[in-house]
Structure formats: structure tokens, C-alpha cells
Amino acid sequence: xxxxxxxxxVEGFSGGYVDGIDIxxxxxxxxxxxxxxxxxxxxxxxxxxxxxxxxxxxxxERGRRSFQGEDVSGWSTPRMIEAGIGYVPQVDNVFxxxxxxxxxxxxxxxxxxxxxxxxxxxxxxxxxxxHRPGERASRLSGGQRQMLxxxxxLMLDPVMxxxxxxxxxxxxxxxxxxxxxxxxxxxxxxxILMVEQNATEALVWSDRGVxxxxxxxxxxxxxxxxxxxxxxxxxxxxxxxxxxFAIEEGMTS
Amino acid sequence: xxxxxxxxxxxxxxxxxxxxxxWGMFLAFFIVSSEGANLGFVGGRFGSxxxxxxxxxxxxxxxxxxxxxxxxxERLVFRRLRITGGGxxxxxxxxxxxxxxxxxxxxxxxxxxNFRYNPGxxxxxxxxxxxxxKPDQFFIVGITVLAAVLLYWLLYRTRFxxxxxxxxxxxxxxxxxxxxxxxxxxxxxxxxxxLGALAGVMLGLQAEVRFxxxxxxxxxxxxxxxxxxxxxxxxxLIGGLGVGIAQExxxxxxxxxxKPGIPFVIVIVVLLLRPRGLFGQVR
Amino acid sequence: xxxxxxxxxxxxxxxxxxxxxxxxxAIFAILALALNIQWSVGILxxxxxxxxxxxxxxxxxxxxxxxxxxxxxxxxxxIPIPVGWLxxxxxxxxxxxxxxxxTLRLRDDFLAIATIGVAAILRSIANSVEGLVNxxxxxxxxxxxxxxxxxxxxxxxxxxAIALVVLMAVYWLVSxxxxxxxxxxxxxxxxxxxxxxxxxxxxxxxxxxxxxxxAMLMGLAGAIYAHRSGTISPLTFSDLLGTFFVWTMLIxxxxxxxxxxxxxxxxxGFFWFGTPLIQESLxxxxxxxxxxxxxxxxxxLIVVFLLWRPQGLLAERDRVSRFxxxxxxxxxxxxxxxxxxRVRSAVSR
Numbered sequence: 088x089x090x091x092x093x094x095x096x097v098e099g100f101s102g103g104y105v106d107g108i109d110i111x112x113x114x115x116x117x118x119x120x121x122x123x124x125x126x127x128x129x130x131x132x133x134x135x136x137x138x139x140x141x142x143x144x145x146x147x148e149r150g151r152r153s154f155q156g157e158d159v160s161g162w163s164t165p166r167m168i169e170a171g172i173g174y175v176p177q178v179d180n181v182f183x184x185x186x187x188x189x190x191x192x193x194x195x196x197x198x199x200x201x202x203x204x205x206x207x208x209x210x211x212x213x214x215x216x217x218h219r220p221g222e223r224a225s226r227l228s229g230g231q232r233q234m235l236x237x238x239x240x241l242m243l244d245p246v247m248x249x250x251x252x253x254x255x256x257x258x259x260x261x262x263x264x265x266x267x268x269x270x271x272x273x274x275x276x277x278x279i280l281m282v283e284q285n286a287t288e289a290l291v292w293s294d295r296g297v298x299x300x301x302x303x304x305x306x307x308x309x310x311x312x313x314x315x316x317x318x319x320x321x322x323x324x325x326x327x328x329x330x331x332f333a334i335e336e337g338m339t340s
Numbered sequence: 341x342x343x344x345x346x347x348x349x350x351x352x353x354x355x356x357x358x359x360x361x362x363w364g365m366f367l368a369f370f371i372v373s374s375e376g377a378n379l380g381f382v383g384g385r386f387g388s389x390x391x392x393x394x395x396x397x398x399x400x401x402x403x404x405x406x407x408x409x410x411x412x413x414e415r416l417v418f419r420r421l422r423i424t425g426g427g428x429x430x431x432x433x434x435x436x437x438x439x440x441x442x443x444x445x446x447x448x449x450x451x452x453x454n455f456r457y458n459p460g461x462x463x464x465x466x467x468x469x470x471x472x473x474k475p476d477q478f479f480i481v482g483i484t485v486l487a488a489v490l491l492y493w494l495l496y497r498t499r500f501x502x503x504x505x506x507x508x509x510x511x512x513x514x515x516x517x518x519x520x521x522x523x524x525x526x527x528x529x530x531x532x533x534x535l536g537a538l539a540g541v542m543l544g545l546q547a548e549v550r551f552x553x554x555x556x557x558x559x560x561x562x563x564x565x566x567x568x569x570x571x572x573x574x575x576x577l578i579g580g581l582g583v584g585i586a587q588e589x590x591x592x593x594x595x596x597x598x599k600p601g602i603p604f605v606i607v608i609v610v611l612l613l614r615p616r617g618l619f620g621q622v623r
Numbered sequence: 624x625x626x627x628x629x630x631x632x633x634x635x636x637x638x639x640x641x642x643x644x645x646x647x648x649a650i651f652a653i654l655a656l657a658l659n660i661q662w663s664v665g666i667l668x669x670x671x672x673x674x675x676x677x678x679x680x681x682x683x684x685x686x687x688x689x690x691x692x693x694x695x696x697x698x699x700x701x702i703p704i705p706v707g708w709l710x711x712x713x714x715x716x717x718x719x720x721x722x723x724x725x726t727l728r729l730r731d732d733f734l735a736i737a738t739i740g741v742a743a744i745l746r747s748i749a750n751s752v753e754g755l756v757n758x759x760x761x762x763x764x765x766x767x768x769x770x771x772x773x774x775x776x777x778x779x780x781x782x783x784a785i786a787l788v789v790l791m792a793v794y795w796l797v798s799x800x801x802x803x804x805x806x807x808x809x810x811x812x813x814x815x816x817x818x819x820x821x822x823x824x825x826x827x828x829x830x831x832x833x834x835x836x837x838a839m840l841m842g843l844a845g846a847i848y849a850h851r852s853g854t855i856s857p858l859t860f861s862d863l864l865g866t867f868f869v870w871t872m873l874i875x876x877x878x879x880x881x882x883x884x885x886x887x888x889x890x891x892g893f894f895w896f897g898t899p900l901i902q903e904s905l906x907x908x909x910x911x912x913x914x915x916x917x918x919x920x921x922x923x924l925i926v927v928f929l930l931w932r933p934q935g936l937l938a939e940r941d942r943v944s945r946f947x948x949x950x951x952x953x954x955x956x957x958x959x960x961x962x963x964x965r966v967r968s969a970v971s972r
Binding site: 420421432434438442443444445447 | 871874912915922925926
Binding site for chain 2: 142144164165168169174176179180181182183184185189192193194196197239
């Protein structure tokens with residue numbers, strides 16, 4: 088696999104939760120290992136559904152998804168995770184009654200060896216978690232929980248990480264910290280695919296952005312293109328006509 | 341403790357648990373009784389205890405038997421109900437139905453009479469302060485504490501136990517982490533079955549072997565679980581102790597016939613004051 | 624000639640049995656309807672026997688003459704029987720309030736445990752407290768309504784008429800109740816408590832209302848039962864017969880559906896009370912165990928229905944039964960949500 092082959096690709100992809108009722112339609116999407124790709128769009132556009140489809144958590148799907156050149160259409164979530172894709176759902180993404188360390192153990196449930204070493208490695212990436220591995224997840228703040236959820240997903244050394252609205256419930260200050268953390272993970276060689284409502288902020292950190300509307304891919308471009316495009320700005324970043332690029336809250340936050 | 345496990349881990353209030361205890365009690369009885377003796381399980385006694393190898397074998401048979409019953413019922417009923425999609429209600433009613441069935445089968449096989457594992461009078465020995473304790477009771481307490489320690493070790497120190505807690509906490513995420521939640525559920529039923537059988541045999545040893553003994557204990561059991569906090573093995577142990585002591589002590593002041601009402605009063609009081617149980621953790 | 628007499632006797636026997644059977648079934652149908660009202664708001668009452676028993680005892684002690692000889696029970700004011708019925712309903716309501724206040728706000732499973740518990744405690748009180756309801760000796764000689772006006776042998780027809788009239792009245796009442804705005808609110812609560820809450824309905828109040836109404840009707844059924852059978856003892860109100868039996872009727876007939884509840888009472892009642900009829904013609908090994916087998920089959924019946932026909936014999940029209948699809952929130956043990964639930968959550972994203 089050369090450097091410019093996509094890590095993950097979906098082609099002609101449609102699907103939904105009920106047979107015959109598609110939420111997403113005919114999606115074409117590539118993710119490369121050396122990029123952070125953010126999917127934005129209004130509520131109900133099918134962003135989270137697409138992310139679930141990618142990790143094999145959608146009951147009905149048509150089309151093709153491939154991972155590292157291999158056809159993985161129809162693979163279940165555990166299989167996708169074992170293959171090297173980390174997935175962090177938007178809500179309920181940690182075991183609240185388990186300790187931080189136990190959460191990581193569960194994240195690494197499928198590891199055959201080196202569990203303790205990996206836990207130490209992952210903990211080292213998150214200083215907030217590192218100094219109290221025995222703490223129950225229910226006692227963590229929202230930002231720390233999100234960190235733990237990501238740490239959990241990193242336990243199997245994924246090459247790709249799917250994040251569903253990682254900053255949804257966080258205060259602005261914490262959001263920046265979390266994006267910086269995601270960027271650090273990315274720099275360690277993990278392709279990042281995330282869905283975000285805080286669109287402007289997310290695009291600042293992204294190499295590429297995709298806009299979804301009504302279950303279809305409406306626009307695609309580099310992060311900067313997206314931020315400066317008047318169309319995107321008007322429709323999705325909550326900017327008034329002619330206002331141009333400005334760091335603001337996403338429209339739905 | 342078996343009940344708290346099912347209740348806590350699987351979120352199912354298993355009203356059939358009491359009757360599974362009843363099964364444990366009777367399976368062990370089968371081994372110690374004359375039918376069992378014909379099969380060659382006759383045993384002397386251990387020191388001053390009222391039983392011998394027969395009961396040990398009986399206990400093992402009971403554990404395996406009840407675990408099997410548990411698993412079969414979960415496969416046949418609960419798993420299907422989970423697939424067709426039923427709420428808590430459906431599980432509760434189904435388990436009540438199974439409770440009735442299990443009890444009916446006990447009656448069919450052994451009849452409605454009461455039995456004892458080893459007839460005869462077993463003298464109590466005096467310990468400190470003139471309190472009389474039967475040697476069997478030492479044994480029961482010892483086994484119970486041992487079971488609690490083992491359960492704690494299992495839940496908090498082993499990979500399987502942690503996966504059980506994870507499945508209980510967030511089944512979807514557990515599955516997405518590659519935990520085989522079906523296997524975990526089956527395992528939980530097995531463990532609960534083994535504990536139920538153990539409890540049943542201990543109960544039979546302490547009191548009489550009777551067909552509805554398990555069902556009669558159901559309310560005190562739920563009371564103990566609620567008192568101790570659902571899904572918490574230490575809580576269940578202490579809750580069990582608490583309910584038992586309250587029942588016995590209460591006879592000092594009130595009519596013995598009212599003893600069965602005590603657990604209910606405890607349930608109501610605990611629910612009013614501490615809905616999560618005395619040792620329940622805040623989520 | 625002899626032949627004819629035998630036929631007459633059997634015919635008379637059959638009529639006798641049928642009248643008795645229908646009376647009993649009518650009483651149980653009232654219980655099933657009452658339970659259905661509670662169930663329709665998601666109240667898991669595993670203590671039907673408690674309400675049934677309270678109604679029976681209250682009406683009995685109030686209408687009985689003062690105790691004599693070895694008997695010992697409270698009241699014994701000899702009040703008119705219909706007034707006793709009223710008090711039975713009040714007693715059911717009071718018990719529901721006492722039980723509902725601490726538990727209705729809590730988790731559903733706690734209410735189930737609390738109700739099963741209250742049945743146990745009431746039985747033990749009735750059994751063991753001297754001077755309350757004659758302990759385990761039970762109350763005897765409870766008069767039937769209008770019994771003194773009717774010739775002995777014909778009274779069973781009056782009993783049947785009473786039970787049927789009350790059943791019809793109760794049926795009319797619950798049907799009216801469920802088609803009223805109040806009933807619609809109850810269904811809204813059952814189908815989605817959160818949404819109902821959000822739309823400004825005080826769900827606890829509504830649930831309490833349904834709980835009380837059901838409890839009153841159960842009390843009434845108890846009173847009718849007491850005056851019909853003449854003798855009641857704590858043993859009569861076992862969990863098996865007083866609670867579980869009624870649940871089986873509801874589930875077999877079709878929950879959330881009043882006609883289903885009545886049909887279930889007839890079907891399950893026939894199954895249960897019909898067993899003694901065939902007992903003699905069964906081979907000995909089975910005949911002697913027929914009651915245990917019957918108990919086994921009742922348990923089996925409920926599990927089978929839950930698994931294969933959760934909507935019961937008569938499915939609830941236009942509405943999905945409580946036993947069919949539910950969301951993951953209602954199912955602590957579930958691992959994947961029902962389809963509609965997922966659609967909803969997907970749409971709400």
C-alpha cells in the first residue's frame with residue numbers, strides 16, 4: 088500500500104436502520120492516513136449514521152466499504168475494531184462504573200498480549216488520566232470522560248480513529264484542549280475521521296472537510312477552503328452574508 | 341448473591357431464583373437421601389458436623405444441576421425474549437412463570453412433604469457468653485464468607501468478571517469492544533445458578549427441605565439485595581445478614597407469625613430513605 | 624326410567640358446574656380487568672392477591688354479625704352487604720395509596736417487589752394476629768347478597784347474576800375510562816413516559832390514579848368472592864391463585880385490551896377449574912398428580928405466550944401491545960434497540 092492509497096474508502100454507499108428506509112445515500116468518501124477529515128452538516132443530515140456505517144454498526148447497508156485495500160463490506164463492529172479501527176460513540180462511550188484502568192482493559196479486551204504495557208502507553212498520552220488510574224469513570228469531568236473514551240479506543244493500536252462529536256458536551260476551553268489532543272494522536276500516525284457540530288473549530292484542526300445534507304455528500308474540500316467558502320459559511324457556520332471567515336460557534340452548538 | 345448478580349449484571353429481576361434454590365436443595369437431598377444411598381453415596385460424618393461426604397457430593401451435583409437449569413432457561417426463554425425485544429416487565433413475568441413451573445416439578449418429583457438431610461437431633465455447642473451455635477452453622481457462615489470473597493475476586497480481579505461488569509454497565513459498548521456479551525450472560529447465569537444451589541443446600545442444612553422453601557425466601561432475598569445495593573456482592577452479603585438479624589430480633593417484640601413481613605418493611609424503609617441501597621454507589 | 628334419572632342428575636350436575644364456573648370466572652375477569660388498568664400504565668402489580676384479599680376481608684368482617692364463641696375478629700357490625708362492597712373498594716384504594724406513595728416514583732421493579740411483599744405480609748398478618756380476622760381458621764358464614772330472599776338451590780343463579788352484572792359494569796367503566804382523555808393520557812404514559820412528561824402530564828399522578836382504580840376494582844372482586852363463597856381464609860389468597868393466575872389470564876387473552884382480559888379469564892379459568900372434571904378419567908399416575916401438572920402447565924402457558932404470541936389471543940387494535948417492541952431504555956438487559964427506537968434516535972440526531 089503506497090502512502091497515497093486511501094486508508095478507508097466507501098463507494099456508492101447507502102444504508103439505514105430499517106430495511107428500505109435509507110438515511111444516507113450514495114456516499115463516496117476516502118480517508119487517508121495522514122489527514123484529519125471532519126464531516127459537518129445540519130442536524131439529521133446522517134453524519135453520525137455514516138460514521139456508524141463505517142465501523143459496521145448500521146444494520147442495513149448497500150455499497151462497498153474497504154479498509155487498507157481490503158473489502159470489509161458487511162463486517163461487524165468487533166471485527167472492524169480488531170482490524171484496526173477505533174470508534175468513539177457520541178454518548179455512553181465509557182463504562183461509568185468501572186475504573187479508568189478497567190475501562191482501558193475492556194478497550195483492550197481483544198488484545199492477546201501486552202495489555203498492561205499498552206495501558207501504560209495509552210495512559211502516558213493522557214496526563215489527566217495517568218495519575219489516577221483507579222478512579223471510577225463516573226467521577227470524571229466531561230472532558231476527562233471524552234479523553235478516556237478516546238484512550239479506550241486507542242487500546243488496540245488502531246490506524247484509524249472515528250470520533251462522533253467528541254466535543255458535543257464540552258465547554259469552549261475544554262474543546263480546544265481536546266482538539267489539540269486529537270491532533271497529537273493524529274501526529275502519532277492515526278487517521279482521524281470525525282463528525283462535529285462545532286464546525287468552525289473542528290475545521291481549523293482538519294485537513295479536509297465534508298458537508299453532508301439530507302444524507303448526501305454536498306461539498307468537499309480542504310479545511311481552509313471550507314472555512315473561507317461563502318456557501319459553507321452561510322449555510323453551516325452561522326455566518327451572515329459577506330462576513331467571510333471568522334471563528335465562531337457552529338450553528339447548532 | 342446470585343440474585344444480585346442477575347439483577348445487577350443483566351438487569352433482570354429473576355423471580356425464579358428462589359425456586360432454583362429449591363432445586364439445589366432437592367438435588368442435594370436426592371444424593372444424601374436413600375435414593376442416593378442406593379447409588380453408593382453414603383457417607384459418615386465430619387467430626388461434629390451433621391453431614392458427611394454425601395452432602396459434599398450432593399452440593400456439587402446441586403451446583404451443576406442448577407447451573408444447567410439456569411442456562412437452559414436462559415437459552416430457551418430469556419435469550420429469545422431479548423431478541424424479540426421485551427421490557428423489564430416481560431422478563432419479570434416470564435421468570436415468575438418459570439418459578440411456578442420449577443416449583444411444580446419439585447412437587448411432582450418429591451411430593452409436598454418436608455424432609456431433612458440428616459434426621460435426628462444435632463446438639464449445639466456453647467461459645468462465648470452462652471450463645472449456642474450448631475457446628476453446621478459455623479460451616480454455613482464459613483462457606484458464605486468464602487463464596488462472597490470468591491465472587492468479589494471474580495468480579496474485580498479477573499478478566500471475565502470485569503467483562504461482566506462492563507456488560508452490565510453498557511452492553512452496546514461492551515459488544516463494540518469485542519466482548520462476547522452472550523457468553524458473559526451465560527456465564528453470569530451459571531455463576532448465579534451455582535450460588536443459588538449453594539444457598540439452597542445451606543438452607544436445607546439449616547432448616548427443612550421443603551418444596552416452597554425457595555419461593556418463601558424470595559422476598560427476604562430481594563430485600564437483602566435492595567438493602568445492600570443492587571449488583572453489589574458485599575452489599576448483598578451484608579444486606580442478607582441485616583435482613584436475617586432483623587427477622588430474628590423482631591420476634592422479641594412482635595408475633596412470630598409476622599416475621600415474614602419484616603423484609604417487606606425493610607424494603608419500604610430503604611426505598612424511602614436510600615433508593616440505591618445502603619451501599620449503593622452514586623452513578 | 625333409571626337411565627333418565629341418571630341423565631337428569633348428570634345434566635343437573637353439568638348445569639351446577641357451569642353456573643359455578645361462570646361465577647368464578649366472572650370474578651376473576653374483574654380482577655383481570657382491574658390488573659389491565661394498572662398494567663396499561665406500566666405498573667407491575669405482583670400483589671393482586673393482596674388487594675383481592677383486603678376487599679374480601681373488609682367486606683366480610685363488616686357484614687358479619689359480632690363474633691361468637693371461638694371466633695374472634697374485628698367489626699362484625701352486620702352492615703348491609705352492598706355497603707360492605709363499597710368499603711371493600713375503599714380499602715383497596717387505601718392500600719394502593721399507601722403502597723403507591725413510596726414506590727410509584729421509583730423504579731418499576733421495586734413496585735413489583737413491594738407488591739409481592741405486601742401480599743406476603745397481609746397473609747401473615749391475617750394468619751397470625753389474634754382478634755383481627757380469626758387467623759388461619761378463616762371467616763365462615765359470610766352471607767351472600769339477597770341470599771335470604773331466595774330458595775336455597777336457586778341462589779347459585781343469583782350469584783351468577785351478581786357476578787355478571789358487576790363484571791359488565793366494570794367492563795363498561797374501564798372501557799369508558801380508556802376511551803376518555805384520561806385513558807389516552809394513560810396510554811401516552813405507557814408508550815413513552817418521557818414524552819408524556821415533557822408534554823406537561825403529571826405521570827406520577829396519572830399512574831397513581833390508575834393504580835387506585837385498579838385496586839378498588841380488585842377490592843370489589845374480593846368482596847364479591849367473599850360473599851359468594853361464604854368462607855375465606857388466608858390460604859385462599861395465595862400468590863399462585865390470587866396473583867399469578869390473573870396475570871396468566873391477562874397475557875393469554877391479550878394485554879392492553881379489555882375484551883382480551885375477559886377472554887383470557889374464560890380460557891385460563893376453564894383450563895384451571897376444568898381439570899378436576901377430567902381427573903377421574905385420567906390414568907392413575909397422572910390423576911394423582913394432576914394439580915401439580917396443572918400448575919406446571921400454567922407456568923408453561925405464560926412463558927409460551929410471552930415467547931410466541933406476546934400480543935395474546937386478542938391483539939390490541941391499532942396499538943402495539945406492551946409486550947411487543949420496546950426501546951432499549953426499558954430493557955436494562957437488552958443490547959440492541961428496537962427498530963423504531965433506532966429510527967427515532969437516528970432522526971433526532
